Amino acid sequence: DGGITQSPKYLFRKEGQNVTLSCEQNLNHDAMYWYRQDPGQGLRLIYYSQIVNDFQKGDIAEGYSVSREKKESFPLTVTSAQKNPTAFYLCASSTGTELTKNIQYFGAGTRLSVL
């Protein structure tokens, strides 16, 4: 079955620690995205990538980093510089960014908490 796999489902971070969230897709999609979801707020874009070895900052990129070495994979690192990392993190992919190709398909999410 094609889809997007995020792991782990739950993650705990200690002070000063970097943690990496995994996102893998087998949909052969070119574009991939990372969002943060907080209660009472819309999804906020952290980073996105339209092609391998290229990515752009979204609205709230500070304290986060990404890589896109393979088409299938788009890991997100939450660094110690992110002072309020507790949130639900969602990874998505789409065939492209033009309107009709921008239907985004989501993974099941990773819930990150601070110890």
Add this chain to the structure above:
Amino acid sequence: GQNIDQPTEMTATEGAIVQINCTYQTSGFNGLFWYQQHAGEAPTFLSYNVLDGLEEKGRFSSFLSRSKGYSYLLLKELQMKDSASYLCAVIDGNYQLIWGAGTKLIIKP
């Protein structure tokens, strides 16, 4: 600034009809999406509207008026499994996707 407004929460009865509204102010418009999200799960695509009018898909319909900056999602014959949050998202003039905060729909027997 860009803004999408949806009611925070709505309650409806099983078997009834409910309409969830979404109004938007964005820099340009290139389409509107509706997604369903059950608690703690991934959003799933429901519909998209590009032109004015009604798009029907089974029990769900979505309407768009570009001149009014307005859309609604209509759910008929409500079932308990329809209890979820419904997210409205607009593609702006730069092809960036702007998300509303979502409407939590509670279905009562």
